Amino acid sequence: MRVLHVLGGLHAAGIEALALQLIRHAPAGVHSELLNADPSAQEMAPAFEQLQREGTLQALHQWHYCDGPKLAWRSFQLCCRTRPDALLIYPCSRPMLWLALGARLAGVRRLAVHLGNTAPVDPQRLRTSHRLLRWFQRLGVVAVPCTQAIVESLQPLPRGLRLGMVIPNGCDTNAIAKRAAAARVQRPPGDPRRVLMVARLDPIKDQATLIRAFAAARQPGWALQLVGDGSERPRLEAIAAELGMNPAEVFLGYRSDIPELLGQADVFAFSTTTAEGFGIALIEAMSAGLPIVASDVPACREVLKEGAAGELLPAGDCQIWTEVLDHLIACVGYRTELSRRSIAHATAWDICLCARQWSRFLLMPGPSSVKLAP
Incomplete structure (x- = not known):
């Protein structure tokens, strides 16, 4: 054919x-x-x-x-x-x-x-x-x-x-899992903990809520990384700068080494809107075995199996996002449980x-x- x-x-x-x-x-x-x-x-x-x-x-x-x-x-x-x-x-x-x-x-x-x-x-x-x-x-x-x-x-x-x-x-769940695992093994002692989001900086996403929530919940030794580029970048960089974050460290732009970045992250966050159509980055994060928090919108709900594969949070609710990120940053057991849930459902999206x-x-x-x- x-x-x-x-x-x-x-x-x-x-x-x-x-x-x-x-x-x-x-x-x-x-x-x-x-x-x-x-x-x-x-x-x-x-x-x-x-x-x-x-x-x-x-x-x-x-x-x-x-x-x-x-x-x-x-x-x-x-x-x-x-x-x-x-x-x-x-x-x-x-x-x-x-x-x-x-x-x-x-x-x-x-x-x-x-x-x-x-x-x-x-x-x-x-x-x-x-x-x-x-x-x-x-x-x-x-x-x-x-x-x-x-x-x-x-x-x-x-x-x-x-x-x-x-x-x-x-997505190629097996290849992503292997590349992420290899990157994870190579993390040096004392490497910063990271909350990662991979998505275009586009109006249908909502990185702004994540930026504000992370700024309120962050602890020493933790960093936020946003992968992707788009029309919203200047506005989002301004928000990060106003909240005391260095945009050069937060915004990584377009990257081709997504599995490696996932392997060097500790939490995957996907803050988006009801205009979200699928969220393939969620599957990549599941393949890498990351704990996942995402906006409770129809597409994310479907990919995360109604919350079985990750936590679903009210879209745009900065207070709840802050509370959940604070818990994730503080509690290794919570991160481990969410990781187990994401790994269990990843192969369904191969x-x-x-x-x-x-x-x-x-x-x-x-x-x-x-x-x-x-």
Whole structure:
């Protein structure tokens, strides 16, 4: 089976990481190519180029950005030339409609678009999301959510609009566990204890609550580290500085050594909002065996098995976050118990299970979608 994966930029973000892992762990017999429809972002380019060198990714197509009929025409030409059996589109966006149109006219039999974020709460913006999904459906593109939380956020669905089966995201849990364990062994005596969060510095996250809570709970020998970059960085750096923290020590920016950073951390915190679609960083932290605290929002609740794999705290409630962080910092037994819980559930999210689900889905002979009751 020939699969063309489609991204709109090689950002250091969740859908790019998912595409990388799905290509790397594709079942035997799957021929994978990648199309990047917007070359302005290249942070993840080295990782995909490494897949090419390994022979896992057969081709990497990078286009100059275009939209509208030109994008449809280029998609048509590429699909006529490469003859993919299926397209897996990661960004659910309007330009991808044109790309899907070109692929459909070229005869691609199976198209899917990944739904990685919850729908907006605002009724007007929700209707816009519904219209976008309806247009994908008219083009024969199946919208595949990664959590039940996303499905529920889209309710009530307009009459006739269908969604595909839920296919959860995943990561290489075994590789992360090994790399984190190796880094943990190498920690020197007296190494600072660390609370770590890995996420883009984006408005749909809520690093601000974590920064404020850590500042109130911190003890000597403990540090906060935030991995990721984005538009919120200046604001968040200002908050940290006002609270007496050195932004240069707190904000690590984009990093490719996430498993090693997890191995050198003592607590994983994931403060986010109801707009969170999945939170793959939670699975990485579970794989590394870290104690986890996260916002009690639908996506985190789902990934953490309703709190069985980590503590769920009210989103944005700085006082409760402070109290829980204070307890985690002070109590080794509490951290140990949370670690045990995260390790016990990590393998449920392994990327090999995710890749097999996607391959079975893309091999289905026709649109495999289910109508959800409004």
